[in-house]
Amino acid sequence: MPIRRRRVLLGALAALGATALARYGSAAASPAEGPSGLLEVSTDWTSGPERNGLQALLAALKGSAPNVTFVAGDGSNPSGTDLAARLADGPPPDSFRCSGGAELAELAPYLEPLDARAGARGWSSALPAALLPRLRPGGALLAVAAGARRTNLLWSNPQVLAGAGAGVPPRGAAALLDRLRRVAATGTVPLAVGGPVEVLHLAEHALLAAHGPDAFTALWQPGGPWRAPATGEALRTLDALLALAAPPAPDADWTDAARLLGTGRAGYLFTGDWADGWLREDLGLRPGTDYGWSAAPGTEGLFQSRVDAFALPRGARNRSGALAWLDVCAGLDGQVALNGARSAVPARTDLADPTRALFGPYARWSLDEWRTRRPVDSLTHGGLLAPRRRAAAVAAAREFTGHRDGTRLARELAAL
Numbered sequence: 001m002p003i004r005r006r007r008v009l010l011g012a013l014a015a016l017g018a019t020a021l022a023r024y025g026s027a028a029a030s031p032a033e034g035p036s037g038l039l040e041v042s043t044d045w046t047s048g049p050e051r052n053g054l055q056a057l058l059a060a061l062k063g064s065a066p067n068v069t070f071v072a073g074d075g076s077n078p079s080g081t082d083l084a085a086r087l088a089d090g091p092p093p094d095s096f097r098c099s100g101g102a103e104l105a106e107l108a109p110y111l112e113p114l115d116a117r118a119g120a121r122g123w124s125s126a127l128p129a130a131l132l133p134r135l136r137p138g139g140a141l142l143a144v145a146a147g148a149r150r151t152n153l154l155w156s157n158p159q160v161l162a163g164a165g166a167g168v169p170p171r172g173a174a175a176l177l178d179r180l181r182r183v184a185a186t187g188t189v190p191l192a193v194g195g196p197v198e199v200l201h202l203a204e205h206a207l208l209a210a211h212g213p214d215a216f217t218a219l220w221q222p223g224g225p226w227r228a229p230a231t232g233e234a235l236r237t238l239d240a241l242l243a244l245a246a247p248p249a250p251d252a253d254w255t256d257a258a259r260l261l262g263t264g265r266a267g268y269l270f271t272g273d274w275a276d277g278w279l280r281e282d283l284g285l286r287p288g289t290d291y292g293w294s295a296a297p298g299t300e301g302l303f304q305s306r307v308d309a310f311a312l313p314r315g316a317r318n319r320s321g322a323l324a325w326l327d328v329c330a331g332l333d334g335q336v337a338l339n340g341a342r343s344a345v346p347a348r349t350d351l352a353d354p355t356r357a358l359f360g361p362y363a364r365w366s367l368d369e370w371r372t373r374r375p376v377d378s379l380t381h382g383g384l385l386a387p388r389r390r391a392a393a394v395a396a397a398r399e400f401t402g403h404r405d406g407t408r409l410a411r412e413l414a415a416l
Helices: 003-026 048-064 081-089 101-106 115-121 129-134 158-164 173-185 196-211 213-218 229-243 254-262 274-281 319-330 332-340 361-372 387-403 406-414
Strands: 037-042 068-072 095-098 144-150 153-156 189-192 266-270 292-295 302-311 374-377
Touching (some): 037 319, 048 274, 048 332, 101 302, 115 319, 129 302, 129 374, 144 319, 144 332, 144 361, 153 158, 158 173, 158 266, 173 196, 173 229, 173 266, 196 213, 196 229, 196 254, 196 266, 196 387, 213 374, 254 266, 254 274, 302 319, 387 406
Parallel strands (some): 037 068, 037 095, 189 266, 302 374
Antiparallel strands (some): 144 302, 153 266, 153 292
């Protein structure tokens, strides 16, 4: 999508959210009766598509709470010590973004349950049932899901694949390795891989595809099936994938790999849906023509993701403003504004067809997938592990790029 059209879309989504949420939030109340004052929300959405989405969401907030002034808080994510200390010692931010799951569970003692508000406002009525446990780690609803970032995606360069006779999306590890070897035979790098985070992403894909969703989730619990044959299968797949990949640099990230793919120097790339906006806007590529996508082979029935959720800390100084913020995050129009600006999907599944038409080609496909596939949490990018455990997993992947011992990597991951 050209940048000019993207800006028009962002403006349309923001306007839609602001107009409709004026009805959704508190239509009967005058501005003087609604929440006001400073609203401090901790979020790491400070650049790129996430910042665009946040700006659209703030426009929607203005429609329902015009007297609230948004302030980005310190402690940009739940793994930051500043935020953890503020939740424990006070004063906390009025709300903050987290990834649900174990990340949310670790902060549960400092959060206000939201069940009463959710029931009165219908926050959870249009959410996939399999998503709810990630928002209810101890039984009570502790956060509002505003959107989902899909992670189990395989991106491709159609021109490279056409030249290699590998145009059909692979299903399963054997088919994927076959396609990669065909690309390698043309002299092009088969698989682009960023730095250690993306190596962990690749390992996570291999484990999920080999184990399936239930056993994969059980891997990260005490006594997980690390000695099962599927683990050995996943490690062999990981080794074969890395043998066909550009060597990952310690200081690289997913954008370096995406550039290789987008400029025709690599055939495939494993990364999340954030690649769509980057390939369109930073490289000016056409979705479906200059780059393609599919579910990661072996995970076609799953929608692995990071859920973007917002919570209400106990003792929030602007509780009424925070509740207005959560209303917007949970509402359909707020979610459309946020996610339409960043190639993600609303957590809600009740989008009307005219609204779906506002999204781009990748996002429309992803909306259908979200409604029909099983949600699964992500280790690398989501809340499957609490922040310290996830940081340890990234550190293990960083060391793995040097020693390339899959058995050692599995042992270190199992120790988490």
